[in-house]
Amino acid sequence: MTRSSGKITLVKGLLKWLWPLVAFALVFVGAQFDADLYQKPIARVTAAKTIKTVAQTDNFENHDHVDTQALTAKLLNTKNRGQILHLRNTYSFSGAEDAKLGVGSQVFLSKNAANHFTISGIKRDAILLGLVAATVVLLGLIMKKHLWLTLASLGANAIVFILALHVEIASHQVLAFCLFSLVAIAFAVITTLFVVGFKPLAVVVSLATILATGLGVALGYAIFTVTNYRGLHLETVNYVTQAPQLLFFVQIIIGSLGAVLDESSDIAVAIFQLQDGAKARFQAGMAIGRNVMGPLIAVLFMIFIAGTFNEAVLWLRNDNAIATTVSWVMGLGFAQSLISAFGIVLAIPLTSGLAALAAGVERRRTA
Structure with a gap:
C-alpha cells in the first residue's frame, strides 16, 4: 500500500510539470481568435500559391530568390468581417526581413492610396502570449x-x-x-x-x-x-x-x-x-x-x-x-x-x- 501511494505521489509530482505545456497550448489556441481585440484589420490566409520566382545575386556572390505569393484571405474583424480578400506577399528565401505565408497564417492589413488592402505585418502574438503563459505557470510551480x-x-x-x-x-x-x-x-x-x-x-x-x-x-x-x-x-x-x-x-x-x-x-x-x-x-x-x-x-x-x-x-x-x-x-x-x-x-x-x-x-x- 505504501509503495503504491509512493508511486501515485511520484506520478502526480511529474504530471504537474506538464502544466506549462498545457498553459502554452491553451493560450496559443485562444490567441488565434483574439482578432476582435485589435483595431487594425486582421485576416487569416485561406489559400496560398506561388506565382513568381526571381533569382538574385549581390556583389558578394550571395545567392537568393524572391517569391511572390497570391493569397486568398478572410477578414476576421472590423465591420467588414467575413469579407474575402485577394492579396500579394513577396518574400525572400533568406527571410531576413519577410516571411512565407501559408494557410492559417494571420496578417495585419492596411489600406493603400487606392483603398485596397495590403499586408503590413504578420500577427505573431499567439507564440509570444503562449510563452508568457508557460513562463508564468513554470515560475508559479517553482516560486509558489x-x-x-x-x-x-x-x-x-x-x-x-x-x-x-x-x-x-x-x-x-x-x-x-x-x-x-x-x-x-x-x-x-x-x-x-x-x-x-x-x-x-x-x-x-x-x-x-x-x-x-x-x-x-x-x-x-x-x-x-x-x-x-x-x-x-x-x-x-x-x-x-x-x-x-x-x-x-x-x-x-x-x-x-x-x-x-x-x-x-x-x-x-x-x-x-x-x-x-x-x-x-x-x-x-x-x-x-x-x-x-x-x-x-x-x-x-x-x-x-x-x-x-x-x-x-x-x-x-x-x-x-x-x-x-x-x-x-x-x-x-x-x-x-x-x-x-x-x-x-x-x-x-x-x-x-x-x-x-x-x-x-x-x-x-x-x-
Whole structure:
C-alpha cells in the first residue's frame, strides 16, 4: 500500500510539470481568435500559391530568390468581417526581413492610396502570449506564493520604464542620462523592496547595487575618455543618429544592473544569517562573491555578444576580416561586458562591507 501511494505521489509530482505545456497550448489556441481585440484589420490566409520566382545575386556572390505569393484571405474583424480578400506577399528565401505565408497564417492589413488592402505585418502574438503563459505557470510551480511578488515587481518596473520613455521622447534626449540613471535607481529599489521587504537588508542591497553600478560605469567612462574611445565605433550603436555615446552608457547601466543586484542580494542575505563577528562576515561575503562573480560575468558577456552574432556572421560571409568584424560589430559588446564586469567586481567588497556593518548594528539593536 505504501509503495503504491509512493508511486501515485511520484506520478502526480511529474504530471504537474506538464502544466506549462498545457498553459502554452491553451493560450496559443485562444490567441488565434483574439482578432476582435485589435483595431487594425486582421485576416487569416485561406489559400496560398506561388506565382513568381526571381533569382538574385549581390556583389558578394550571395545567392537568393524572391517569391511572390497570391493569397486568398478572410477578414476576421472590423465591420467588414467575413469579407474575402485577394492579396500579394513577396518574400525572400533568406527571410531576413519577410516571411512565407501559408494557410492559417494571420496578417495585419492596411489600406493603400487606392483603398485596397495590403499586408503590413504578420500577427505573431499567439507564440509570444503562449510563452508568457508557460513562463508564468513554470515560475508559479517553482516560486509558489512568491510568484505574485515577482510579477508585481516586474509590473512596477515596467510602468517606471514606460513613463521614462515618454519623458525621454518629450525631452528629445536632453535628460536621457540623468533620467535613465534615476530609472536604474528606481529599478534597484523597487526590485529589492519586493524581493526582500522593508528591512535593513533592502537598504544594503539597494545601496551596494547603486554604488557598484555607478562606480563601474564611472571607471569605464574614465578609461574611454583617457584613451579617446580608441578602437570603439560608437557610430554603430543601433537605431541612434544623435548622442550615441550617451545611449551607449545608458545601455550599460540598465544591462549590468540586474547582475549586480543579483550578486549583492546573494552576498547580503548570506551575511545577515551569520552569527560571527564583522571581520568574519566580511570575509564570508568576499568568498561568496568570488564564487558567483565568474558565472555572472560570463552570462553578461554571452548576452551582449549574442545580440551581435547574426550581424557578425553576415559580415564574415561577405568576406570581411575577423579583426574588422570584431572591431565594428562586436566591439561595443566586448566594451559593455568589461564595464559590467567592473560593477560586478566592485559589488563584492561594497556589499560585504555594508552588509557586515549593517548586520552588526541590527544584531546590537535587537539584542
